Amino acid sequence: MGSVFDITLLMATIRSATPLVIAALGGLFAERSGVVNIALEGKMLIGAFAAVVVAFYTGNPWLGVLAALLTGALMAAILAVVSIKYSANQVVSGVAINMLAAGLTVFLMHVFFGTAGTSPSVERLPTLGLFTPIVYLAPVLVALTFVVLYRTPWGLRIRAVGEHPKAAATVGVNVAATRYVCVVLSGMFAGLAGAHLSIGTLSVFVRDMTAGRGFIALAALIFGKWHPLGALAAALLFGFSEALQIRLQGGGLPTQLIQAVPYIFTMVVLAGFVGRATAPAALGEPFKEE
Amino acid sequence: MADKTRTSSERLELLVPLGAIALGLLVGAVIIALMGENPLRAYMALFMGAFGNFNRLLGTLTRATPIIVTGLAVALPFRAGLFNIGVEGQMLMGALAAAVVGSNFSGLPMVVHLPLAMLAAALGGALWALIPAWLKARRGIHEVINTIMMNFIANAVLAYLVVEVLRQPGEMIPKTPPVLATAQLARFSDFLPGITARLNVGFVIALLVAVAVYYLLWRTTIGYEIRAVGLNARAAAYAGINVPRQIMLVMVLSGVLAGLAGAERILGFDRTLALGFSPGFGFEGIAVALLGRNHPLGVVLAALLFGALSSGGVWLSFTTDIPADVVVVLQAIIIFFVAADQIVRAVILPKKKGAA
Numbered sequence: 110m111g112s113v114f115d116i117t118l119l120m121a122t123i124r125s126a127t128p129l130v131i132a133a134l135g136g137l138f139a140e141r142s143g144v145v146n147i148a149l150e151g152k153m154l155i156g157a158f159a160a161v162v163v164a165f166y167t168g169n170p171w172l173g174v175l176a177a178l179l180t181g182a183l184m185a186a187i188l189a190v191v192s193i194k195y196s197a198n199q200v201v202s203g204v205a206i207n208m209l210a211a212g213l214t215v216f217l218m219h220v221f222f223g224t225a226g227t228s229p230s231v232e233r234l235p236t237l238g239l240f241t242p243i244v245y246l247a248p249v250l251v252a253l254t255f256v257v258l259y260r261t262p263w264g265l266r267i268r269a270v271g272e273h274p275k276a277a278a279t280v281g282v283n284v285a286a287t288r289y290v291c292v293v294l295s296g297m298f299a300g301l302a303g304a305h306l307s308i309g310t311l312s313v314f315v316r317d318m319t320a321g322r323g324f325i326a327l328a329a330l331i332f333g334k335w336h337p338l339g340a341l342a343a344a345l346l347f348g349f350s351e352a353l354q355i356r357l358q359g360g361g362l363p364t365q366l367i368q369a370v371p372y373i374f375t376m377v378v379l380a381g382f383v384g385r386a387t388a389p390a391a392l393g394e395p396f397k398e399e
Numbered sequence: 400m401a402d403k404t405r406t407s408s409e410r411l412e413l414l415v416p417l418g419a420i421a422l423g424l425l426v427g428a429v430i431i432a433l434m435g436e437n438p439l440r441a442y443m444a445l446f447m448g449a450f451g452n453f454n455r456l457l458g459t460l461t462r463a464t465p466i467i468v469t470g471l472a473v474a475l476p477f478r479a480g481l482f483n484i485g486v487e488g489q490m491l492m493g494a495l496a497a498a499v500v501g502s503n504f505s506g507l508p509m510v511v512h513l514p515l516a517m518l519a520a521a522l523g524g525a526l527w528a529l530i531p532a533w534l535k536a537r538r539g540i541h542e543v544i545n546t547i548m549m550n551f552i553a554n555a556v557l558a559y560l561v562v563e564v565l566r567q568p569g570e571m572i573p574k575t576p577p578v579l580a581t582a583q584l585a586r587f588s589d590f591l592p593g594i595t596a597r598l599n600v601g602f603v604i605a606l607l608v609a610v611a612v613y614y615l616l617w618r619t620t621i622g623y624e625i626r627a628v629g630l631n632a633r634a635a636a637y638a639g640i641n642v643p644r645q646i647m648l649v650m651v652l653s654g655v656l657a658g659l660a661g662a663e664r665i666l667g668f669d670r671t672l673a674l675g676f677s678p679g680f681g682f683e684g685i686a687v688a689l690l691g692r693n694h695p696l697g698v699v700l701a702a703l704l705f706g707a708l709s710s711g712g713v714w715l716s717f718t719t720d721i722p723a724d725v726v727v728v729l730q731a732i733i734i735f736f737v738a739a740d741q742i743v744r745a746v747i748l749p750k751k752k753g754a755a
Contacts, residue, residue, distance in 0.1 A: 147484075147547065191739035200482055200543055201738040204685055205731050212727025219722040220434060324547055331544060363563060369555035372548040376530075379540055388541070 118352055120239060124310060126348025127244045128153065128302035132326035133333065133340040134254050135298025139185075140335060141258065142291035143271040143391040147203035148188055149299050150323025151210030156181040156303025158214040161314040162221055164231040173231070174243075174304045181300020182293050184210065189292040193285050196395035207323075215316055228314040241309040243301065250298070254337040267291060271389035274396040284396050299323065328375040335389065347371040411744070412692050418743040419690065420704070423733035430728065431721060441721050448714020449707035455714070457587070457596035461668065463706025464598075465490075465677075467605040468660035469684025470702050471612050472524075472653045474693040478616060479649040480629040485531060485546025486657045487681025488553030489524040493658025495557055496523030497665040498672035499565070501578035512581040517662050524658020525651045527553060532650030536643035542650070550681070561674050574673035584667030601663030606699065608656060613695040615652075625649050657681065686734045705730060 132149045139146040156177035164173035188206050191197040215225065222228050234241040258264035269277040270287045278284050306322070307314045325347050332346075333339025347370075354367040428438035449459045469486050476483045483489075496519035504512060531545035565575045584601050588594040616622040627635040628645045636642045660680060665672050687705055691697030712726035736743050 145543075147543070187735075191735065191742070195739040195741040197739040197741075200484070201685075201689060202735065204484070204682070205734040205738055208682070208686070208727060208734065209731035212724050212729075212731055215724040216722055216728055219724070225722070321551055324551065327544075328548065363559050365555050365559035365562065368558075369552045372551045372555075376534075376545055376548050379544060380534055380538060381540075 118349075118356055121352035121355065122345065122349040123244060124240065124348075125351040126344045127240075127247045127309075128305045128322055129326045129329050129347055130247050130341050130344035131243075131250060131305065132299045132302035132323060133329040133344055134250055134337060135181075135295035135302070136327055136330045137254065137258075137295075137335060137337060137340060138267070138291040138298070139295035140330065140392055141271045141389055142267050142288045143274060143389055143394065143396070144189070144192060144288055144292050145199040145203060145393045146292075146295055147200060147324075147327060148184070148206035149295070149302075149326050150319055150321065151203075151207035152181045152184045152296050152299035153303035153306070153319045153323045153326075154210040154214055154317070155184050156300030157307035157318055158217065158303070158314050159300070160304035160308045161228050161231050162217075164308050165221075165229060168232055170232050170234045170308045173308050174234070174301065177300040177304035178297045179300070181296040181298070181303065183296070185293045185296020185299070186289075188296075189289050192395065193288050193292070196397065199393050199395075211317065214314070218314070218316070226316055230312050231308060233312040234309050241305070243305045243309050246301075248341070251337050251341045258337065268389075271391055274391050274394075278396075288396075299326075302326070325371050328371050331388075332371075332375045332378050334378075334387070346374075411740075412694070412697075414747055415740045415743050416690050416692060416697070416701070416737060418747040419733050419736035419740070422736045422743065422746065423729055426732050427725065427729040431725065434721065436719060436721050441715060441719060441725075444715045444718050444721075445708065445711035445726075447711070448718075449711035451714070454593075454595050455710065457594060457598045459703070459707045459710045460602055461596050461598045461706075462710045463702045464602045464605050464663055464668075465660045465680040466683045466687050466705055467699055467702040468608055468656055468663065469680050470687030470691060470698040471608055471684075471695060472656035472660065472681075473684045473688035474691065474695070474698050475612055475616070475625075475656065476649050476653045477688060477693045478629045479625045479645060480632060481535070481646065481650060482543050483528070483531075483546055483650060483653050484543055484685065485528065485549045485681075486653065486660075486684050487677065487679060488546070488550035489527040489654045489657035490661040490677065490681050491553045491557050492527040492661070493520035493524035493654075494661030494665045494672055494676070495560065496520050496658065497582075497662040498575040498578065501582035501666055502576040502671075503579075505579055505581075507581055509581040512579065513584070513666070516578075516582040516666055517659065520658040520662035520665070521655040522658065524654040524656070524661065526654070528650045528654025528657070529647075532647045532654075535650070536646040558674060561672060565672075567671070572673050572675075574671045576671070578666055578670045582666055583670055584663065586667065597668050599663070599667030601667040604659070605663065608659065609695040609699050612656075616695075621645075621648070657684075660684075683730075686730060689734060689737045 136146045136149050159180035160173035160177040163176035164170045188202055191202045192199045266282045270284050274284045329343035329347055330340050332343035350370045354364045357364050431438040431441045450456050472486045497516050500516040500519040531542050534540045534545055535542045562573045566573050567576045584599045586597055586599040624640045624645055628642055632642050669676055687701040691701035708726045712723035715721055716723040
């Protein structure tokens with residue numbers, strides 16, 4: 110076992126944790142403003158796909174990142190309109206976003222590349238030192254999110270809207286506008302996380318390449334108790350479990366079962382057996398101005 | 400929901416899903432046209448693929464069978480105000496139990512073996528539902544996150560057991576040993592000549608389950624209590640209904656249904672458990688339940704529509720340049736409009752008022 114834990118494993122952990130923490134921060138904004146975000150998976154997938162398409166046609170992976178941000182924001186905007194303006198059930202519309210992303214990416218693979226499984230290779234993001242720039246960006250985003258949420262008036266408003274929208278509205282906060290901004294922001298984070306998978310780690314899009322990472326990000330968000338630093342710690346832990354699982358493959362250990370670890374941890378924490386994880390009070394409740 | 404008058408809400412129950420389907424097909428037509436294909440030709444191919452001849456019709460019924468049951472498994476807890484996203488995982492656990500019991504115990508007569516395998520599947524699904532049910536009923540933890548987590552855990556457990564423990568040696572794809580003849584649900588092709596579809600007795604069972612769910616919800620005291628909890632849990636508790644007990648009951652029943660959906664695939668359709676046998680029947684069940692307005696008859700009809708779209712999609716990709724995955728896009732758009740039913744109302748109701 111001594112040779113299993115080394116610098117390569119540490120690097121793999123950081124690489125695996127990157128999309129998790131970025132998507133979790135996106136989920137954090139949406140959920141702190143009171144909008145349930147089970148659509149992270151779909152938005153990551155769309156972002157990963159858009160990044161590859163644009164990188165393929167322009168030859169520039171940075172434009173791919175931009176496309177991932179924009180498509181993530183667009184998908185989130187759809188979610189925002191139906192769940193904020195039309196008071197749709199947020200879980201249901203999240204399920205629909207995930208279905209749409211799964212179908213649309215495979216469908217558009219046929220349209221753009223004429224294949225079903227794997228896209229043609231595109232230019233990857235450059236590596237600066239050990240990692241791609243998105244990896245270095247992740248802790249910066251954690252710090253920014255922390256500062257915005259806990260040290261600015263706008264962050265206070267976001268948290269107020271998620272905890273007690275009626276009270277926030279009474280003191281003049283525009284609940285709907287705050288939620289729109291947060292949900293669209295969450296889409297951009299998720300899109301960036303997707304771009305990291307497709308043109309950061311690899312240089313192709315593969316059908317269903319997010320493989321549940323959007324839900325692990327959601328798990329990290331809950332495991333981290335809806336706090337940016339908690340989400341970072343949880344993402345590192347889950348990233349480590351992913352890296353370890355890849356490392357141990359073929360070693361006779363039940364690697365399939367290691368996959369379940371993040372989900373089991375999350376349920377245990379949510380159940381209140383280890384500390385308490387309390388969701389924003391108004392999470393999932395549409396708000397109508399009276 | 401409860402404050403609407405009876406007639407207008409009943410009319411809406413029908414109008415919203417029909418409007419969502421119409422809007423979904425319309426948006427789908429635009430997407431197909433943008434691809435440079437003829438939407439009418441595409442929809443014709445979808446229709447022919449789903450209903451074009453007797454075997455294709457049976458193929459549609461076959462594809463609809465598991466989602467009738469997973470749809471009911473989602474609809475039942477919805478009536479109590481609970482969102483069971485975990486039907487997929489519960490179905491996988493049911494399938495696992497059916498595969499283990501179905502491929503062992505040789506020598507048992509069919510009258511014992513087949514019911515035993517079905518019972519095992521029901522128990523497998525129920526056990527997997529019991530954990531989030533208990534957490535919800537006793538500790539007040541929202542079922543949505545826990546059932547999502549349980550899906551992933553089920554996937555991992557299934558992958559481990561099928562690959563490392565139960566795997567039939569010499570097979571390329573990891574799959575369990577075949578289900579013994581005494582535990583198989585009879586296929587119609589076993590008696591009737593010329594049938595190629597793998598439609599089996601499970602389809603009839605699925606319809607019976609729909610009738611049973613209807614009977615439970617609207618003809619029994621338990622069903623009345625379930626619906627009362629769904630309409631207003633606090634009022635139901637005040638009226639003396641044991642809300643935590645109803646939550647446990649309805650979630651476990653949902654798990655039983657999910658397990659049975661898995662049993663139909665393993666004992667009737669595939670007659671083995673191959674990893675990846677489910678393209679997401681549990682998630683399609685969510686869509687089907689929503690489109691069917693959580694009513695058993697609506698669920699059956701919605702499952703037939705989604706079954707037709709899926710089996711028609713295969714023919715679509717054979718006969719045109721349009722990939723079958725356009726069907727998933729179509730289904731997702733329909734669900735969007737069902738979720739955001741206020742959009743559908745805004746589009747459809749003014750027109751209806753003018754016509755009437």
